[in-house]
Amino acid sequence: MLIVMKPGAGSAEVEAVLEKIRSMGLTPHAIPGAQRVAIGITGNKGGLEPGPFEVLSGVADVLRVSQPFKLVSREVKPEDTVIDVGGVPLGGKAIAVMAGPCSVESRSQILEAAHAVKAAGARFLRGGAFKPRTSPYEFQGLGLEGLKLLAEAREATGLKVVTEVMDADDLPACLEHADVLQVGARNMQNYPLLKKLGAAGKPVLLKRGPSATIKEWLMAAEYLVAHGNYQVALCERGIRTFETATRNTLDLNAVPVLKALTHLPVVVDPSHGIGLRAHVAAMARAGVAAGADALIVEVHPCPEKALSDGQQSLTPPEFAELMKQVRVIAGAVGRTVQ
């Protein structure tokens, strides 16, 4: 159920609606909108009757929400969400580009990467301090030291920092040092983590699980929003199929489908998506042509020496070339690159 307030409704009217909902044992969610306030209701079993809400002062409309995801749905919020990451937008007309190495490996590596991707036009620096690795015997990331190096790179370049949080124990340090917290594909349905990130309030980049349906992915985003965090971006990074010629199967079909279903920004990760350096630029172009709001690309000063994901990381010159191509495609679909 969604209650749409009249454009000029006052805060007392909004509060009266919230109180009415609470009095019924349900949970209200006031949703920020450009022109009006909308209030989602969750916690009901079975349908609600619109009558008790329609009669309240300031209420313009009462709508049923047909999808199982409610607060992330375009039915509830028709206009695109634009996340404000410390002054840099994620979402909206200008395409955001995030770039950097898979793992933070050393001070010189991350600083070199940061300067290079900034020079080519990225506004966000990606880099992993805590790395989910298939084998317990592989490099697991630099941890807190990695976070501090990312923060130092931010100071040096002005780039916003995107990094993965794997464990709630690391959340305070990640909140301190990063600007966008990534939920990795393997953790997309780690609901305790989602609830804590929902409460933490920092922007979240929610990667799609390798076998998650679009609906399950939106439900995972709904966990974040229902726990209070509207600053959520969805990142398509490839699904698992029978095909072995590529690391994953980047599912660009998800881009227009998501843009129709949800107001949240959609990010495409061509690096993990196809997993082959030679083809990352093609998939980045295709992602923008399909309607993506942002890209996240792995760039390493020296991919052949990378401790992880070297086979899919671009060199700085390759990334600069990719940025040129992306700018042209962005223009062709009526958008810009930040």
Add this chain to the structure above:
Amino acid sequence: MLIVMKPGAGSAEVEAVLEKIRSMGLTPHAIPGAQRVAIGITGNKGGLEPGPFEVLSGVADVLRVSQPFKLVSREVKPEDTVIDVGGVPLGGKAIAVMAGPCSVESRSQILEAAHAVKAAGARFLRGGAFKPRTSPYEFQGLGLEGLKLLAEAREATGLKVVTEVMDADDLPACLEHADVLQVGARNMQNYPLLKKLGAAGKPVLLKRGPSATIKEWLMAAEYLVAHGNYQVALCERGIRTFETATRNTLDLNAVPVLKALTHLPVVVDPSHGIGLRAHVAAMARAGVAAGADALIVEVHPCPEKALSDGQQSLTPPEFAELMKQVRVIAGAVGRTVQ
């Protein structure tokens, strides 16, 4: 094994190489090239020694082919294949667009569709006369009558006709009335049909099977080429995955992978690929951005009355709009639309 002749090698020299290969109980395949003749060898078990060929007059180089697909490989023929469909190219810098209804339903329907897609810029008319349908109780196509209507539409518009051949029994009629013979996804590994189409020599559009790997698909194309037909285009039309929000999962990753592995033109079918009318244009744009050489799009004068695939068919105005967008993207990747 691949034997590359010197640029100025004469036909007697080429024939001597062919004869040498035959004398060893193997099969030579002379491959047309812009600047030189290359000769593939198949039929060997285990590796061949280059020595006996290197000493022959006119031979420039003898190369091992590392892939299981030989004649379709870029190793064997580095330059792109451009198929000449009665004067209209398929492959090469200018992107070809094929459009039309899923099934030929009536004279007025196919003529109306043909005029509409031509007006919007398509050079090929697609339409099914023989329809593979999941249920034996569904419309199976108009058969020979449908072929004749397609031929009539060609006369009326100058469009080249693309149609599916399901059964070798229908091959003579299809050869008579059509310009490009489509092998449907369900028949990608129908090897007797591939052998007959290899011998027939007419251009073939080979759709990817819904669970075919890229390698299996190239091997299916190899059947066509090994049986004598180099005029083969590969059509990505969506693979089968766990995702149910889309009809199939259009695998655009296949586009750059194929362009690196093979010289054959790559066609993208966004209509079957995503299966949702509202999102066909997005996937068509993405396909071109990823590097496709051609598009095949379902267009019906009145999709809601279509006997098949109405939910993914565009109206003529929607197709005209798609063509505009595709032209812009083509320009952005340094290409044109025919």
Add this chain to the structure above:
Amino acid sequence: MLIVMKPGAGSAEVEAVLEKIRSMGLTPHAIPGAQRVAIGITGNKGGLEPGPFEVLSGVADVLRVSQPFKLVSREVKPEDTVIDVGGVPLGGKAIAVMAGPCSVESRSQILEAAHAVKAAGARFLRGGAFKPRTSPYEFQGLGLEGLKLLAEAREATGLKVVTEVMDADDLPACLEHADVLQVGARNMQNYPLLKKLGAAGKPVLLKRGPSATIKEWLMAAEYLVAHGNYQVALCERGIRTFETATRNTLDLNAVPVLKALTHLPVVVDPSHGIGLRAHVAAMARAGVAAGADALIVEVHPCPEKALSDGQQSLTPPEFAELMKQVRVIAGAVGRTVQ
């Protein structure tokens, strides 16, 4: 729509119903049953009214069929179909076992295999004369010579011959020499072939396509039955998934699901299903425990020299051991092995 005749209904009454259906432009399908005749109706668009049929003499009941597959459905024929293969049953309480090499390779090989599998208790000999191979350069089978060798092995052993028909051109020879015609996984949706096999009337073993849903598979069987052939067995042989540790993923879930949905016998192919010799017996046991009516197993006198599928073929002693295990499991589920 299904019309169920009274147990004692006479042939004139049945004929009157058939005629009534034909007079409405629809197609009647008289379905043999142990105790009663049932008549399926196909060809209608939209629902039919039961009234005109209920009033006819000898009609016991008129039922709507809720599934898209009609004639293969248990709704239409509740009792199990038992195919009579020249005196040897396929289906029913006694589990049938089919065994033999992937390909017929030579007279001595197929005779040796036939004697070995017969000695161990198989009643059917499998062997491929026409082989669908991923590569055009691999062994394609002995063709007609292979068929004749199979027929010779039948004469020598009394085993019934199961072999794949890939091409309608080979159908006359296959009808002459074989007892059960196999439709391979790659041809499951080769509808022209299915129609011809429907008309041919010989028992058919319909393998599941590697990415076919159970519903699509039943629809393919419906093609055979709707074209007149009720002697159809369904063979689960593994589906294609992301897992690479096994050749395919034998989907034993399909066994109980099929047994609930259809009256046709269900065969399990553990050899292709898991593709690893060491584990074929485990999957054969599991298949019988899940409710399979028959097994088809690859056995080769000398697997390491096999021209195809050696890695999944059992030796004769391994097959004899498997048969022992299968007999015990069959007993445990209240069945026997023929």
Add this chain to the structure above:
Amino acid sequence: MLIVMKPGAGSAEVEAVLEKIRSMGLTPHAIPGAQRVAIGITGNKGGLEPGPFEVLSGVADVLRVSQPFKLVSREVKPEDTVIDVGGVPLGGKAIAVMAGPCSVESRSQILEAAHAVKAAGARFLRGGAFKPRTSPYEFQGLGLEGLKLLAEAREATGLKVVTEVMDADDLPACLEHADVLQVGARNMQNYPLLKKLGAAGKPVLLKRGPSATIKEWLMAAEYLVAHGNYQVALCERGIRTFETATRNTLDLNAVPVLKALTHLPVVVDPSHGIGLRAHVAAMARAGVAAGADALIVEVHPCPEKALSDGQQSLTPPEFAELMKQVRVIAGAVGRTVQ
């Protein structure tokens, strides 16, 4: 690298080997065996030379381990692991059966379920206190209260308690109240949780992720063992495929493959695997026939009123019938049911 000690090697000899390994900056893992001690080495980059270890006193053999999973591999420990769950074995010749409701819903529900499954022969009670649910608006489990009810049911029946731990925050309570800690499919690659469960030392039931390969699953188990916990059982519960007729695709192929690769016990979950009550017994039988060491089955006193998974839960009489069938199949493969 694996060092196998002689049968009579003393503890001083073992300690000397451990110390030698530590002195090289590597990690030794002493692996309990029935007849001998083996010591795995991890932490090396690249191969190790056997020489320095072969010369140590008491060393029988030094082996390279070819798989990426080391400590869970049969190469390292050939004999089956049998987990001692407070006196009840999990693994070994006698098949263990775990049964109970998806979620603990109330005191009466869990007690009724516990008594019923015990009466039918189960030795373990399953029940979820913390529930991972796709929607944030669905029942999330009773939490700590649920754990206490499980412990009460254990007191009342003597059954061992199996329950899922979703969040490290809940680990102390789970350690206090449960006997086996389940890692759910969505958390299979939640490495921080695996590390903590590795250190906790309580038996773990590690469910397969819905798109995890067998190798990835074994690597997840390796996390547990490498962090000190050898009491790990692997639970196949269905993978995600294109098939929609079943909830998941129970992959019984994994059973013999795992039994060959690892010494850990293999559990089959037919309830989640096929997801359809009518077919759970068939898949349970098939799982045992394929070689499973244990079963975990959803049983609810009143499935139609269950707050979760009612469609796949058995009634107590259905479960009693399943147990009878499982006992017969167990006997047929030379095993017993505890």
